[in-house]
Amino acid sequence: MLRDTWLVFARVMLPVVRNPVAVVFGLAQPLLYLALFGPLLGDSGWQWFVPGLLVQLALFGTAYAGFSLLPEVRTGVMERLRVTPVSRVALLVGRVGKDVVLLVVQGLLIVLAAMLFGFRASAGDVLLGLGLVALLGIAIGSASYAIALKVKLEYVFASVLSSTIVPLMLLSGVLLPMSNGPRWLYWLSRVNPLAHVVDAERSIFNTGSVLLGLISVSALVLTGVFYGVRTFHRESA
């Protein structure tokens, strides 16, 4: 199974390695936030803003992953792969692995760019921070592939994504502190697991507790991977 996962991973990784332009384009959006939104928060804002930006990167970077599966389902690629003895889990995990590797690379580049603006972080913080982001990526990526496999049509998948990602992001406090708003909005954000992940990411680069965030991200990983594996086992693509 490890071998299978590695093979699936290597297969989807190769085209990206050959053509890394896509990775760079994936950085455009967070870099714009960094350059055009970050300065609005003042000099002291970087320590608060950059961790949130990393979580946002994880969200946007992996939620769309499922799109890459749809042409493979429509042509016979998924079918061909599903007839091979390769483990169904590997078919999912290998793909998610590619997305998470790209996410970590992008996250690292964002951190380095942010340091030019005045963001400060130790190597250990960066390691922990990217680890948390990677976990979130695993959860969201797995769910994304599973949902894509379920809905099968691009336009349906696109509307599922936009109707979930935007509220998740707005209620996570990546851009402005949720405590600035009215109480009902604050409490609404408290039921969003992503908000706790954002808090934990901020704690890593500053001070504070990461406990709630870790619990949230663990729950997300378990749910996402379980749902993904189950769908890949079942779905006759």
Place this chain on the structure above:
Amino acid sequence: MIKARGLARRFTTKLGPVDAVRGVDIDVAVGELVGFLGPNGAGKSTTLRMLTTLLQPTAGEAVIAGHDLLTDPAGVRRNIGYVGQKNGASADQRVAEELAFQARFYGLGKHETRRKVGDLLERFELQGMEKRAVITLSGGQQRRLDIAMGVLHDPRLLFLDEPSTALDPQSRRNLWDHVKQLKADGTTVFLTTHYLDEADFLSDRLLVIDHGSIVGEGSPDELKNSVSGDLVVLGTPQASLVATKFENAVVDGEKVNFRIPDGDRALPALLRDLDQIGVELHSVQVHRPTLDDVFLTMTGRSLREEANAA
């Protein structure tokens, strides 16, 4: 090698259930080459997808290459090869790499993989395209790559779903030779096709499916014989007189068409009889029934029309 009983698949759609396959029994012996013939929408692909573990049957059971389809799908997958109706290579992958990964997925070692890939590139005339992205290949080239991926691990049992679609006559011939060679090497082959000449040329035995049920079975010759006899066409000015002598004869201007069993042998005596009653003949033709005739008789539809209409 294949033993399926009551295999059925019902799809539920918004407009109600679709019974794509309605309980088919299929037996294929080791080393047999069986053709699966049927018009569009007959249920060929659905059957193949069930037999290859891709689709859960709604009823029935099967043992494929010694493994139970329902309880040991992984065992089935290890022992079969499959070329689907649609293209199986990713647009952004390179030809040789896609082949190599396929080999590795089937557990081949690195060395073995390299040898196999080189061999198949040559055999399916894909040399020089190793480093091309799949998306740049022509339809026929992609099809050849699909087939190469399906046979690469030398499966004991091979499923081919309309393998010759998109192939030019020469590539088709090449594919036929390849399939014959596989059979000679002991591979059991189960293939669907729309091409009657292909089914005729390749298959030891044919299964005919229509509306999800098997409507006929036998060797190509047996099936042809099941169409009541050979078609005889006589050219004569006394067409209507001649027509009275044969059952179901059809007059078409100065021509009479009718069917008799074993036309080649029956004809000499028949011509003598006609001569004796003073019938003047211009021309004589005998046509063996084609599989198209078989089709027409069994399904009430012409396969060729159906295939062309799609």
